[in-house]
Amino acid sequence: MSSITSQSFASGHNKNYYPEEEQLLIHFKQSGLSWIQVEDIYNRTVSRDRQRTASALENKWRQLCRDGIVSQAVIWDLSLDTTALGV
Secondary structure (H helix, E strand, C coil): CCCCCCCCCCCCCCCCCCHHHHHHHHHHHHCCCCHHHHHHHHHHHCCHHHCCCHHHHHHHHHHHHHCCCCCHHHHHHHHCCHHHHCC
16 A cells, blocks of 8 residues: 655645735735745745645635735736836
């Protein structure tokens, strides 16, 4: 019988975010990082039992945007590719 090791994130599935974790997420995403990069840095920053998947972080980001915690201007800035504009 083979043993499969899986990485466990935030035991208790759907564990609420602490305000500090929300701020980390906002900071990392506003820096223009991909979700994989956000996941990597976020999970190196928080304790093991608070780690999240890239999908969970993206879902939280969307919730923060819906709730108006992250402004629409920030969302627009993140989608703007200035290299394509020659800036």
